[in-house]
Amino acid sequence: MAELTESKNFIHAFIEEDIAEGGRYAGQTVHTRFPPEPNGYLHIGHCKALIIDFGTAEKFGGICNLRMDDTNPAKEDTEYVEAIQNDIRWLGFSWGDRFFYGSDYFEKDYEFAVELIKKGLAYVCELTPEQAKECRGDLTTPATSPWRDRPIEESLDLFRRMRDGEFPENRYTLRAKIDLASGNFNMRDPVLYRIRHVEHHRQGSKWCIYPMYDFAHPIQDALEGITHSLCSLEFENHRPLYNWVVENVSVPHRPRQIEFARLGIDHTVLSKRKLRQLVEEGRVSGWDDPRMPTLCGLRRRGYTPASIRNFCERIGVAKAPNTVEYAFLEHCLREDLNETATRVMAVLDPVKLTVTNYPEGQTETFQVENNPVDPASGTRPVTFSRQLWIEREDFMEEKVGKFFRLFPGNEVRLKGAYVVKCTGCVKDEQGNIVEILCTYDPESRGGDPADGRKVKSTIHWVDAGNCYDAEVRLYSNLFDDPDPDAAGKDFLACLNPNSLEVKTGCKVEAALATAKGADRFQFMRMGYFCADSKDSSPEHLVFNRAVSLKDSYKPGK
Numbered sequence: 001m002a003e004l005t006e007s008k009n010f011i012h013a014f015i016e017e018d019i020a021e022g023g024r025y026a027g028q029t030v031h032t033r034f035p036p037e038p039n040g041y042l043h044i045g046h047c048k049a050l051i052i053d054f055g056t057a058e059k060f061g062g063i064c065n066l067r068m069d070d071t072n073p074a075k076e077d078t079e080y081v082e083a084i085q086n087d088i089r090w091l092g093f094s095w096g097d098r099f100f101y102g103s104d105y106f107e108k109d110y111e112f113a114v115e116l117i118k119k120g121l122a123y124v125c126e127l128t129p130e131q132a133k134e135c136r137g138d139l140t141t142p143a144t145s146p147w148r149d150r151p152i153e154e155s156l157d158l159f160r161r162m163r164d165g166e167f168p169e170n171r172y173t174l175r176a177k178i179d180l181a182s183g184n185f186n187m188r189d190p191v192l193y194r195i196r197h198v199e200h201h202r203q204g205s206k207w208c209i210y211p212m213y214d215f216a217h218p219i220q221d222a223l224e225g226i227t228h229s230l231c232s233l234e235f236e237n238h239r240p241l242y243n244w245v246v247e248n249v250s251v252p253h254r255p256r257q258i259e260f261a262r263l264g265i266d267h268t269v270l271s272k273r274k275l276r277q278l279v280e281e282g283r284v285s286g287w288d289d290p291r292m293p294t295l296c297g298l299r300r301r302g303y304t305p306a307s308i309r310n311f312c313e314r315i316g317v318a319k320a321p322n323t324v325e326y327a328f329l330e331h332c333l334r335e336d337l338n339e340t341a342t343r344v345m346a347v348l349d350p351v352k353l354t355v356t357n358y359p360e361g362q363t364e365t366f367q368v369e370n371n372p373v374d375p376a377s378g379t380r381p382v383t384f385s386r387q388l389w390i391e392r393e394d395f396m397e398e399k400v401g402k403f404f405r406l407f408p409g410n411e412v413r414l415k416g417a418y419v420v421k422c423t424g425c426v427k428d429e430q431g432n433i434v435e436i437l438c439t440y441d442p443e444s445r446g447g448d449p450a451d452g453r454k455v456k457s458t459i460h461w462v463d464a465g466n467c468y469d470a471e472v473r474l475y476s477n478l479f480d481d482p483d484p485d486a487a488g489k490d491f492l493a494c495l496n497p498n499s500l501e502v503k504t505g506c507k508v509e510a511a512l513a514t515a516k517g518a519d520r521f522q523f524m525r526m527g528y529f530c531a532d533s534k535d536s537s538p539e540h541l542v543f544n545r546a547v548s549l550k551d552s553y554k555p556g557k
C-alpha cells in the first residue's frame with residue numbers, strides 16, 4: 001500500500017522536479033500552507049488537505065503555515081479559529097510560529113491594487129452586478145467593459161475614495177485589465193475589489209472595500225514565501241489568474257499552485273454549509289455530534305488521529321475526483337484500535353444469570369489481559385460471583401438452528417472465568433424471561449479454550465455485584481442515501497431517522513467507572529467504544545460506539 005500511495009502522489013513528483021538542480025525552486029525549502037476559512041469546523045475532507053499541506057512539507061523537510069482565510073468579512077467567528085487550531089494540533093501537525101490571518105495583508109493588498117492601476121492593469125468599473133453579468137459575453141462572444149479605458153488618475157482617485165467610504169455597495173468595483181475575449185471567464189477582467197459596508201471580525205470597521213479571494217490569495221502566498229500552493233480542483237480554472245497576479249504585482253516570490261481532487265465519502269456530506277445547516281436546524285446535537293464527519297465529531301465518536309491520518313494517506317492523492325467508502329475509514333479505525341484498545345466486558349441488553357452451585361456471598365478475582373495483541377498492556381482484576389449479567393440474546397429457551405450459546409443442557413465458556421451449564425430459566429407472570437440458571441464446573445477455572453474441553457461458544461458477562469450502569473449510544477450512517485452530497489439532491493431528505501440508538505441500563509465492568517473520553521475500549525463482541533467526552537460522568541456513564549467489530553470493507557472493491 002505504501003508504494004502504491006507513493007506512486008499515486010503526483011504532487012510529490014512535481015515538487016521533486018521543482019527542487020532538483022535546475023528546477024524553479026532549486027535549493028529552496030519546500031513551504032506550503034493550509035488556508036481554512038473560519039466559517040465552520042474542519043471535516044474529514046479538510047484532513048486530506050491537511051495531510052497534503054503539512055504532510056508534504058514534512059516529507060521534504062519543509063514547513064507549512066496555518067493561515068485563516070478571513071478576507072470575506074461575513075460569517076467569520078473566533079470560535080471557529082480556535083476549534084480549527086485545536087483540531088489540527090489533535091491530528092499531530094504543527095505550524096510552529098507561522099500562524100497568519102489573510103486579513104493581516106489588507107494594507108498590502110490595497111498597495112498592490114494601486115500598483116496595478118498605476119501600471120494600467122486595473123481600473124474602476126461602474127457596472128452594477130446585473131449589468132456586469134449581461135456584459136460577460138459567452139464562449140463565442142467576448143465580454144464588453146465600458147470603463148476599461150478610464151484614465152489611470154481617475155481610477156486612482158475613485159479607488160482611494162472607495163476605501164474612504166464615499167460610496168454605497170455595488171456603486172464601483174476594481175477590475176483587473178486582462179483579456180475580455182479569454183476562453184477562461186476568470187480572465188475576462190475579473191473583479192479584484194468590491195465595496196462592502198460590513199464590519200470585519202478582526203479589522204472592525206477599518207475597511208469598507210474587500211479584496212476578492214482570487215486577488216488576495218496569491219498575494220498572501222507570495223508574501224509568506226510559499227513555494228507550493230496546494231489546493232482543491234475547483235481552483236484549476238483560477239490558476240491563470242493566480243499566476244497573473246503574482247507576475248504583475250511586485251511580490252518577492254512566485255509560488256506554484258497545484259490542484260488535487262477533493263475527498264468525498266459515501267453516506268455523508270462534506271460541505272460546511274450543509275453541515276452548518278444540520279447543526280442550526282437541530283438535526284444533530286452540534287458540530288461535535290458523533291455522527292458528524294467533522295474532526296470534533298469523529299474524535300468524540302472514538303476516532304484516533306492515527307486512524308484518520310492513515311486513512312488519508314492510504315486513499316492517496318489523485319487528480320480525478322474520488323469518493324471513498326465510509327467502510328474504509330472504519331476499517332482504518334479498527335486496525336488502529338485492534339492494536340491499542342483495552343478489552344473489557346459490557347452487557348448492552350442485560351439479563352441475570354445465576355450460578356446456582358456457586359456459594360452465596362462468595363467472590364473471586366480473575367486477572368485478565370488488557371490487550372492480548374499488546375503484551376505490554378498488562379492485566380487487571382475482574383470479579384466473579386453467583387449473580388452475573390449476560391446478553392439477553394445469548395440465551396434461547398429452545399435452541400434454533402446453529403445456536404450454540406446458552407440453552408438448557410448446553411455448556412458455554414464465560415470469558416476468562418468458568419465453563420457453565422444451563423439448567424433452565426425463570427419467568428415472570430407475563431412469561432418474560434427474567435433470570436437464567438446455570439451451574440459451573442470448578443475444574444474449568446480460568447476458562448481457557450486450550451483446556452481441551454469441547455465447548456463451542458464463549459460469551460461475555462459482568463459481575464452483578466461489581467458493575468456499573470451505563471448508557472450506550474450506537475450509531476449508524478447519518479444518511480441512508482449513499483450520495484446525499486450530489487448536486488441538486490435534497491440532502492435533508494436523505495437523513496437516516498435511525499442513525500442513533502440509545503441503550504440505557506447497560507452493565508459495564510468496574511474498570512470502566514473511571515473511563516475518560518480519550519481512552520478507547522473494545523467491548524468484547526460488541527465493538528470499539530469510548531466514554532462520551534461531553535455527557536459521561538462518574539454518576540452517569542455514557543459510552544459511544546466508535547465502530548462495530550464486523551468489517552464490511554472489501555479491499556479492491
Ligand code: ATP
Binds near residue numbers: 037272
Ligand atoms: P466547504 O465546501 O466545506 O466549505 P471549503 O473549500 O470552502 O470547503 P476551506 O475552509 O476554504 O473550505 O478549506 C480549506 C482547505 O481545505 C482548502 O484548501 C480546500 O481546498 C480544502 N478542502 C476543503 N474540503 C475538502 C475536501 N473535501 N477534500 C480535500 N480538500 C478539501
Ligand code: MG
Binds near residue numbers: 037
Ligand atoms: Mg473555501
